[in-house]
Amino acid sequence: MLLFYILFPLFVALGITIVSSKIRREFLGWIAFSVPVVLFALFARHIPTISSSEAIRTTFSWIPSYGIDLTFLLDGLSLIFVLLITGVGALVILYSIYYLSSKDSFAHFYTYLLLFMTAMLGVVLSDNIIVLYVFWEFTSISSFLLIAFWFHRKNSRNGAIKSLLITMSGGFTMLAGFLMLHVMTDSFSLRVILAELPQLTDHTLFYPAMALLLIGAFTKSAQFPFHIWLPDAMEAPTPVSAYLHSATMVKAGIYLIARFTPGFGGDVYWFWVITCVGLVTLFWGSFNAVRQNDLKALLAFSTISQLGLIMTLLGIGSAGINPAIGEAKGLYTFALFTALFHLVNHSTFKGSLFMVVGIVDHQVGTRDLRRLGGLMRFLPFTFLLAMIGSFAMAGLPFFNGFLSKEMFLTAVLSIGDLPIYGGAQVGWLLVLVAWLASVFTFVYSMILVFRTFTGRPIVDEEYKVPQEASLGMLIPPGILGVLAIGLFFFPNLLSDYLLKPAVEVLVEDGAALAPKIYAWHGFNTELFLTLGIITLGIVAYLLLRKWRPYYQYIPSNWTFNTLFRSTLSGYERLGERVTMRYMNGNLPSYFLYIFSFFIIVMWTTWWIVGPINVTFDSPSSMTVYEGLLAVVMAAAAIAILFAHSRLTAILLNGVLGFSIAIFFVFFRAPDLALTQLVIEAVTTILFLVCFNYLPEWKVEKLSITKKVRNGLIAIAGGLTVTIVGLAVNNYTKFESISSFYENSYELAGGRNIVNAILGDFRAFDTMLEGLVLFIAGIGVFTLIRMRQKKGAEPRENQ
Amino acid sequence: MESIIIVLVGILTSVAIYLLLSKNLIRIILGTAILSHAVHLLILTMGGLKSGTVPLLGENAERYIDALPQALILTAIVISFAVTAFILVLAYRVYQEYGTDRMDELRGSNDEQ
Numbered sequence: 001m002l003l004f005y006i007l008f009p010l011f012v013a014l015g016i017t018i019v020s021s022k023i024r025r026e027f028l029g030w031i032a033f034s035v036p037v038v039l040f041a042l043f044a045r046h047i048p049t050i051s052s053s054e055a056i057r058t059t060f061s062w063i064p065s066y067g068i069d070l071t072f073l074l075d076g077l078s079l080i081f082v083l084l085i086t087g088v089g090a091l092v093i094l095y096s097i098y099y100l101s102s103k104d105s106f107a108h109f110y111t112y113l114l115l116f117m118t119a120m121l122g123v124v125l126s127d128n129i130i131v132l133y134v135f136w137e138f139t140s141i142s143s144f145l146l147i148a149f150w151f152h153r154k155n156s157r158n159g160a161i162k163s164l165l166i167t168m169s170g171g172f173t174m175l176a177g178f179l180m181l182h183v184m185t186d187s188f189s190l191r192v193i194l195a196e197l198p199q200l201t202d203h204t205l206f207y208p209a210m211a212l213l214l215i216g217a218f219t220k221s222a223q224f225p226f227h228i229w230l231p232d233a234m235e236a237p238t239p240v241s242a243y244l245h246s247a248t249m250v251k252a253g254i255y256l257i258a259r260f261t262p263g264f265g266g267d268v269y270w271f272w273v274i275t276c277v278g279l280v281t282l283f284w285g286s287f288n289a290v291r292q293n294d295l296k297a298l299l300a301f302s303t304i305s306q307l308g309l310i311m312t313l314l315g316i317g318s319a320g321i322n323p324a325i326g327e328a329k330g331l332y333t334f335a336l337f338t339a340l341f342h343l344v345n346h347s348t349f350k351g352s353l354f355m356v357v358g359i360v361d362h363q364v365g366t367r368d369l370r371r372l373g374g375l376m377r378f379l380p381f382t383f384l385l386a387m388i389g390s391f392a393m394a395g396l397p398f399f400n401g402f403l404s405k406e407m408f409l410t411a412v413l414s415i416g417d418l419p420i421y422g423g424a425q426v427g428w429l430l431v432l433v434a435w436l437a438s439v440f441t442f443v444y445s446m447i448l449v450f451r452t453f454t455g456r457p458i459v460d461e462e463y464k465v466p467q468e469a470s471l472g473m474l475i476p477p478g479i480l481g482v483l484a485i486g487l488f489f490f491p492n493l494l495s496d497y498l499l500k501p502a503v504e505v506l507v508e509d510g511a512a513l514a515p516k517i518y519a520w521h522g523f524n525t526e527l528f529l530t531l532g533i534i535t536l537g538i539v540a541y542l543l544l545r546k547w548r549p550y551y552q553y554i555p556s557n558w559t560f561n562t563l564f565r566s567t568l569s570g571y572e573r574l575g576e577r578v579t580m581r582y583m584n585g586n587l588p589s590y591f592l593y594i595f596s597f598f599i600i601v602m603w604t605t606w607w608i609v610g611p612i613n614v615t616f617d618s619p620s621s622m623t624v625y626e627g628l629l630a631v632v633m634a635a636a637a638i639a640i641l642f643a644h645s646r647l648t649a650i651l652l653n654g655v656l657g658f659s660i661a662i663f664f665v666f667f668r669a670p671d672l673a674l675t676q677l678v679i680e681a682v683t684t685i686l687f688l689v690c691f692n693y694l695p696e697w698k699v700e701k702l703s704i705t706k707k708v709r710n711g712l713i714a715i716a717g718g719l720t721v722t723i724v725g726l727a728v729n730n731y732t733k734f735e736s737i738s739s740f741y742e743n744s745y746e747l748a749g750g751r752n753i754v755n756a757i758l759g760d761f762r763a764f765d766t767m768l769e770g771l772v773l774f775i776a777g778i779g780v781f782t783l784i785r786m787r788q789k790k791g792a793e794p795r796e797n798q
Numbered sequence: 799m800e801s802i803i804i805v806l807v808g809i810l811t812s813v814a815i816y817l818l819l820s821k822n823l824i825r826i827i828l829g830t831a832i833l834s835h836a837v838h839l840l841i842l843t844m845g846g847l848k849s850g851t852v853p854l855l856g857e858n859a860e861r862y863i864d865a866l867p868q869a870l871i872l873t874a875i876v877i878s879f880a881v882t883a884f885i886l887v888l889a890y891r892v893y894q895e896y897g898t899d900r901m902d903e904l905r906g907s908n909d910e911q
Contacts, residue, residue, distance in 0.1 A: 585905030587826070591818045620848040622799040630806050637813040637832065646824055653828055656810070660835055663803075667842055668852045668863045672871055679879045683831070690886045694893055697822050710819040718812030725804035725840055738845075738864045745855050753853035753865035758872060769873050776880035780887045
């Protein structure tokens with residue numbers, strides 16, 4: 001059943017591709033829209049089951065010999081994600097129907113989007129880590145396709161490549177981590193691995209696996225220093241940014257870390273790495289968001305920052321898994337709970353903000369803050385939505401962001417009380433960083449809404465007078481805005497049905513330890529911190545013009561972006577230089593590599609395995625004629641090397657061919673002898689015919705060193721073959737299988753064994769051999785008949 | 799007999815490799831032809847020489863020679879003929895188009911670099 005849920009978008013995507021040319025384009029959007037709506041309803045039906053801490057499971061055998069099964073598991077944690085994926089997905093598709101212009105290809109857009117939906121559902125529902133990995137990479141691929149949706153723009157292509165390179169390398173790293181987990185636990189199943197991991201902390205692979213896994217999660221969730229791909233990914237159409245790069249795909253890393261919390265959670269490095277990376281990302285994202293002039297870039301850095309916030313909470317919360325935590329367990333379960341709560345909140349307000357920015361871009365024609373202002377008058381509803389989203393993001397009361405921000409501060413403050421890991425010494429520093437980041441968050445939230453919508457309207461002849469967006473574009477952010485307010489007033493509804501079952505998955509007794517959410521806690525530290533954020537934030541916003549210019553003093557050469565670019569171009573140059581060194585287009589050089597490689601490999605092998613048994617013992621005797629023939633062949637072969645005319649050479653080649661035919665007669669192979677005679681005759685004639693059209697060969701003017709080099713390689717090659725032949729000749733390990741064919745009369749009705757093999761036992765081989773001949777014939781025919789058409793483009797290399 | 803043939807195979811291989819390393823297209827084609835001769839002889843030798851009678855059941859012999867290498871070689875002869883024919887015609891076309899049969903003058907188009 002779950003498999004069907006996952007594949008449903010994929011099937012519809014295929015359907016869309018097939019019918020796209022036959023039906024109206026808007027209709028494609030509505031078909032695509034129906035998918036997440038249906039899935040949302042289907043998944044929502046399971047809420048009562050899941051909230052009583054049960055899980056739904058489906059298993060299919062995929063590669064049973066390797067223990068890879070398609071096992072899908074819907075538990076509390078997955079449920080939050082699937083509801084986000086389908087819920088936000090539905091709103092985004094509805095929005096996109098009105099957002100996309102008539103020039104865009106609806107079919108491609110919705111195919112990619114539904115492909116992504118399948119991939120993302122697969123990631124959060126897979127129980128098998130290999131299946132999870134496959135879906136994980138699928139999200140990267142569909143993200144690549146969607147970022148490059150407007151592929152005629154250079155920035156779109158570059159952004160797509162960058163995000164693909166970073167998330168894919170993270171994915172590979174994660175795969176290595178997964179394989180280590182498999183080695184440790186001998187299982188591919190997430191549940192088994194998670195159950196066994198806490199007992200394996202002394203395993204040598206424990207920390208490598210953890211590190212690789214974290215890199216995978218950090219690249220996907222755009223954590224510092226891998227965050228650089230997310231701002232460039234904003235070249236995607238805005239619905240895509242709202243969906244993939246804010247609400248769902250970038251949260252796959254969060255999902256992975258949350259999922260592995262019960263396994264790695266009690267570890268001190270897990271705690272500090274995630275907490276610190278999260279905090280740095282939180283600060284760096286919000287710090288950089290303030291300097292952006294492009295609204296979408298601002299939102300990108302804001303997303304990075306918010307993802308860092310969730311990551312920090314997951315890090316802090318992991319302490320609750322450690323048995324040594326004792327009484328304080330509830331405090332840290334609280335952090336995990338907050339992480340999930342903020343995850344949902346972020347999707348609501350950030351989703352609506354992206355759509356608002358999309359509306360501004362769509363209706364005004366620019367997202368550049370320097371050219372925007374006073375839009376309140378033209379886009380009143382959009383302004384309202386922008387306010388809701390921004391205030392929620394800034395953490396102001398009456399919006400859901402306030403609740404989770406307060407809880408976040410509580411969680412960060414709790415590091416100072418940590419009885420283990422030495423949290424007490426550095427707790428205050430982390431609080432300071434989190435607090436500063438929140439101030440910046442407040443500032444950029446204000447920039448987003450007030451710089452765009454208030455102030456002097458910028459009248460520009462270039463732009464039409466903006467009009468309020470159509471209802472279809474306002475409803476989706478509207479729904480998210482209503483949710484952002486609704487969650488403030490009724491947070492425990494969400495908590496009881498979705499968050500508590502999810503926390504239960506992460507921590508034992510999590511549901512019981514999870515807090516009830518209150519908007520008012522009395523006058524405590526968190527409240528004063530919030531008041532401080534708001535006060536300082538307002539002051540900082542008002543004085544923005546005074547201090548924002550100082551951003552330009554940050555050196556632009558020392559960023560991770562520059563590092564990424566220079567590494568990439570460095571590799572390209574190095575690759576090109578190395579390739580050009582050996583791929584020089586000269587066929588003899590390639591032959592040189594091939595033969596040298598063959599000789600080196602063989603001789604190294606002998607050097608390693610020790611001497612091999614080379615004897616000149618021969619089971620069969622030799623007659624005078626045979627000896628003479630061998631001498632004739634050797635002489636003819638060597639004479640070819642010194643032939644001055646090509647005619648001599650070809651006749652000597654004929655001597656070789658016909659001598660072999662005679663050898664075939666001596667060696668009891670009449671069929672071979674006949675074939676060889678015919679073929680040799682035809683080949684010689686073919687050579688002679690071709691010579692009519694080819695130049696006489698000139699004596700090769702090779703330098704003596706090259707001649708010696710080629711000669712040495714040739715002799716070494718011949719010697720190698722001889723040694724192999726002699727070694728194998730007197731070496732019998734297995735009985736020959738040929739005696740089977742001596743039943744050819746009974747089995748195939750043929751008395752000639754060779755013919756029976758070719759015509760019966762291995763008849764398919766012979767048929768395909770005929771095919772090869774046929775293809776060669778077509779090749780010859782085409783080469784002779786094919787002529788450049790008159791007036792066609794001249795040859796490529798001129 | 800076997801060891802003599804194997805030494806002969808070695809000589810043929812050396813000659814073939816030397817021809818393959820040269821610049822002239824015809825010499826290279828000759829090299830491939832000689833290399834396939836060498837390989838055919840080698841395969842046949844590996845199955846044992848003169849260790850039985852001709853693999854025809856009508857002979858009613860005690861022991862037949864290994865028929866499997868013969869079947870393989872029969873296929874190989876035909877295929878190598880097809881390849882030789884193809885590259886010969888290719889050489890003819892190349893000479894017509896580019897006016898040379900020297901490999902160092904046929905180094906691909908510059909736009910790849």
